[in-house]
Structures are given as C-alpha cells and as structure tokens.
Amino acid sequence: MALYRDEGVVLRTAKLGEADRIITLLTRSHGKVRAVAKGVRRSKSRFGGRLEPFMRADLLIAQGRSLDVISQAESLAAYAAPISADFEAYSAANVIAETADKLVAAENERTGAQYRLLVGALNALAKHAHAPRLISASYVMRALSLAGWTPRLSSCVVCGGTDAAFFSVPDGGAMCANDHTTQSHRVAQPTLCQLEALLNGDWAALQGVTEPLPETSRIVEDWAEYYLERPLRSLRIS
Ligand SMILES: [Zn+2]
Numbered sequence: 001m002a003l004y005r006d007e008g009v010v011l012r013t014a015k016l017g018e019a020d021r022i023i024t025l026l027t028r029s030h031g032k033v034r035a036v037a038k039g040v041r042r043s044k045s046r047f048g049g050r051l052e053p054f055m056r057a058d059l060l061i062a063q064g065r066s067l068d069v070i071s072q073a074e075s076l077a078a079y080a081a082p083i084s085a086d087f088e089a090y091s092a093a094n095v096i097a098e099t100a101d102k103l104v105a106a107e108n109e110r111t112g113a114q115y116r117l118l119v120g121a122l123n124a125l126a127k128h129a130h131a132p133r134l135i136s137a138s139y140v141m142r143a144l145s146l147a148g149w150t151p152r153l154s155s156c157v158v159c160g161g162t163d164a165a166f167f168s169v170p171d172g173g174a175m176c177a178n179d180h181t182t183q184s185h186r187v188a189q190p191t192l193c194q195l196e197a198l199l200n201g202d203w204a205a206l207q208g209v210t211e212p213l214p215e216t217s218r219i220v221e222d223w224a225e226y227y228l229e230r231p232l233r234s235l236r237i238s
Contacts, residue, residue, distance in 0.1 A: 002062070002063045003060055003061065003062050003063070003071065004030065004060075004061055004063065005058070005059065005060050005061075006027040006028055006029050006030050006033075006059055006061065007027065007028050007056065007057065007058050007059065007076055008025035008026060008027035008028065008030075008033065008056070008057060008059055009025060009026050009054065009055070009056045009097075009100075009115075009118055009119060009122065010023055010024070010025055010051055010052060010053050010054065010055045010056075010057070011024045011025060011026055011032075011053065011097045011098075011100055011101045012024045012053060012097060012098075012101060013051065013052070013053060015041070016036060018041075019038070019039050019040070019041045019042050020036055020037060020038050020039065020040060020041065021036070021037050021040045021041060021051070022034055022035070022036055022037075022067065023035055023036075023037050023040075023051050023070060024101060025059070026100050026101075026104060026111065026114065026115055026118055027059070027115065028112060028115045029110070029112070031104060031110060031111045032101070032104045032105075032111070033061065033068060034067060034068070035059075035061055035067060035068040035069060035070045036064075036067050036068070036069050036070065037051050037070045037073075038069065038070075047070070047073050049080070050073045050074070050075045051070065051073055052080050053080065053093075053097060054079045054080045054083050054084075054093050054097065054122055055075065055077075055078065055079065055080050056075070056076045056077040056079060056119060056122070057073040057074060057075055057076055058073070058074045058075075058076050059072065059073050059074075060072035060073075077119075077122075077123070077126070079093075079122045079123065079125070079126040082125075082126040082127075082128075083122070083125050083126055086128075086132070088131075088132040088133065089125045089126075089128070089132045091132070091133075091136075091234065092125055092132035092133055092135055092136035093122060093125055093136075094234035095136040095139075095140065095232060095234045095235050096118065096121050096122065096125075096135075096136050096139045096140075097234075098232050098233065098234045098235075099139065099140050099143055099144075099224065099228075099232060100114065100118050100143065102228045102230065102232070103143055103144070103147055103228065113146055114143060114146055114147075117139065117142055117143055117146060118139075118143075121135055121136070121138075121139040129203075130203060130206070131209065131210045131211055133211045133212055133217070134198065134206055134209060134211065134212060137198050137212050137216065137217065137220045138198040138199070138201055140220050140223075140224050140232075141195065141198050141199045141220060141223070142198075142199060142201060144223060144224060144227055144228075145199060147227075149223070149227040150199070151172060151173040151174075151195065151199070151223060152172055152173030152174055153173055153174055153192050153195050153196045153199065154174070154192070154196060155174065156174055156175050156176040156179055157171055157172050157173045157174065157175055157179075158171075158175060158176070158179035159176060159178070159179055161176045161178075163176050163177070164176055164187075164192065165177055165180075165186060165187065165189075166180035166184040166185065166186055166187060167184060167185060167186075167187040167191075167192070167219060168180070168181055168183045168184035168185075169183070169219070169222045169223055169226045170183050170226065171183060171184065174187070174192055187215065187219070188213075188215060190213065191213055191215040191216050191219065193205070194206070194209070194212060194213055194216045195216055195219060195220075198212070198216070198220070220235075221235050
C-alpha cells in the first residue's frame with residue numbers, strides 16, 4: 001500500500017467493529033480524509049488519545065482501496081484537553097468541526113487555506129484568546145467566505161448605497177429600504193458592524209464583547225444553513 005504523510009485535525013470519529021474507529025480529518029495537503037485507526041478503542045492503543053476530536057497530529061497514512069488506514073500519529077497540538085475542560089469552548093469547537101466537515105464535502109479536495117483557518121480557530125479556543133462563541137461565529141463566517149459565500153455588510157447588495165437597514169441571506173447581504181426583498185428582514189446597524197468584525201477577524205473592534213448579539217448569532221446560523229444547504233446541528237443545541 002502507498003503511504004503518505006500529512007498533518008491533520010480530527011473533526012469527528014465513529015466506531016467501527018470491535019476496537020477500531022473511522023477518523024474524519026481535515027488535512028493540510030490532502031483535504032478531508034476518512035481513515036481507519038485500528039485498535040484505537042483498546043486501552044493500550046498505540047495511538048493513545050492522539051486521534052480524539054480537535055487533536056492536531058502528524059500522520060502517516062496508508063492508502064486503502066476503500067478507506068485509508070492510519071499507520072502513525074504524533075501529536076502536534078493537544079487542543080482537545082483545554083477545549084474539553086470548558087463547556088463553552090467545547091460547544092464552539094463542535095460548531096467549528098461540524099462546519100469544516102460539511103464545508104469540505106469532497107475528500108482529497110485541496111483546502112490549504114481552510115486548514116489554516118481551522119487550526120487558527122482551535123488554537124484561539126485552546127488559549128482562550130477570545131470569547132468562545134465569538135471565535136466560532138467568526139470561524140463560520142470566514143470559512144464560508146473562503147468557500148465563496150461572503151456577505152456584503154457595509155452597503156446595499158443592489159445599489160451599493162450605505163444606508164442598509166435590511167439583511168437577506170439568499171440575496172447575499174445588506175439591503176437598503178428601497179431595494180429590500182420579501183426575503184429580507186430588518187437589521188440593526190450594530191449587528192452589521194459586528195458581523196463585519198467577525199468576518200474580518202477584527203478582534204480590536206470586538207474588544208470587551210463576551211458573546212455575539214442575538215441577531216448576529218441568528219444571521220450566522222441562517223447564513224451557514226442556507227449556503228451549506230443543511231443546518232449545523234451543534235449550533236442548534238448550543
Ligand atoms: Zn439599495
């Protein structure tokens with residue numbers, strides 16, 4: 001079997017047979033990879049806890065006919081422990097991992113920029129760099145933007161005027177009173193400003209903010225659901 005080396009972040013795991021797991025990873029150079037970790041559920045597994053969700057590892061993977069097989073895993077960053085110790089960070093990490101999983105649909109799609117964004121978000125969560133729900137909201141907006149779905153926030157999507165007072169997910173962003181469609185709804189200016197800061201990763205503008213405005217959270221959720229074409233389960237329960 002051909003071997004390849006890459007680094008990856010564990011997005012989720014699923015039981016397989018008696019002692020194995022299928023590990024879904026976002027890798028730096030091979031996109032999304034699903035690979036079997038043999039014996040990982042045994043107490044003396046050679047993988048230890050290195051293939052748990054949110055772990056970042058250097059991997060040696062054997063190409064299989066249907067599923068690849070993880071041959072070696074060395075920990076690069078133990079994000080899992082500090083994230084799992086804090087419920088809000090854990091919830092935010094679930095939103096982030098689910099978004100990455102759903103966004104990168106095709107396996108072996110090249111997604112270097114998505115990988116860097118994912119690592120940055122988990123690193124910020126593990127270090128408690130900002131409020132967890134701001135980190136996950138910012139990640140969702142930036143990841144979708146990288147995929148080509150960037151909302152227009154500072155001006156009307158139709159006329160470009162700066163007096164936007166409505167927001168429409170299907171129309172792609174802010175709208176003025178003259179152009180707004182029936183799919184839009186009224187939006188407050190602070191919400192648009194907060195969305196802009198989250199989209200740009202402008203943490204200076206978010207200083208002192210402990211959680212997104214309710215309207216901001218709703219728009220992030222709707223934006224993700226509409227463009228991913230399915231709801232983010234972990235956002236609904238958080
Ligand atoms: Zn307009």
